[in-house]
Amino acid sequence: MKAVLCKTLGPARDLVLEEVAGPVPKKNEILLEVHAAGVNFPDTLIIEGKYQFQPPLPFSPGGEAAGVVAAVGEKAGAFKVGDRVMALTGWGAFAEQVAVPYYNVLPIPAGMDFTTAAAFGMTYGTSMHALTQRGQLKAGETLLVLGASGGVGLAAVEIGKALGARVIAAASSAEKLAVAKAAGADELIDYSQASL
Structure with a gap:
């Protein structure tokens, strides 16, 4: 099978595409035929050796994927x-x-494509954990989301609205704030133009 490999720690330009042996699932694993993979900031940190865990070299980066179960x-x-x-x-x-x-x-879920599913778990899982388990956000409260146009920020805007909060989105440009507004933000702050 083909895989993107990190053979030496460093920037993404050092990654290589190679043919490697396919994985064999252990007793508690599924073998996933990957149709789409998410790209997140931790992927960059891992290939640079700056993350909280480090897989042994060489390894294929990529912390989330979507596809079809090939073996169980x-x-x-x-x-x-x-x-x-x-x-x-x-x-x-x-x-x-x-x-x-x-x-x-x-x-x-039915109706969700592989690309959306591949980018769903990490961003929405992070935001859901932060808002419900750590922040204990309740309906009627006000939520300020910094960096509201990024993956985790947009997920926080959407989840905050779904939980019944008044959502204030903060970002560094009008274009980024338009994305947050489309995701459901009630109020907008452009922190390149005004002080928080």
Whole structure:
């Protein structure tokens, strides 16, 4: 199979595309045929050796993916070959296949395409955790989202609105604020033009 590989720590331009042996799922894993992979800031940190964990070299980066289950380990839950799923992989998603523990895999909702699913878990999971478990956001409260046009920021705007909060989006340009407004922000602050 083809995989993007990090063979030496450094910038993304040092990554290479090579043919490698495909993974074999362990008992608690599914083998995912990757149709799309998300790209996130932690991927950059991992290939530069600056993240909180470091896979052994060489490795394929990519912390999240979406695709079709190609094989199932004997203790991999209720997943079956052919299921459309999204997965948090940690690394390994920038390849044609990746083996993933079943507890990091979710079915893709009907109507969601692979590209959207591949970019969903990390950003929405991070925002949901921050707003509900850490921030304990309640309906009627006001939420200020800094960097409201990025992946996690936009997810926070949408989740905040879904939870019933008044959402103030802050970003560094009118273009970025327009994106946050389209995602449901009630108020906008352009912090390149005004002081917070």
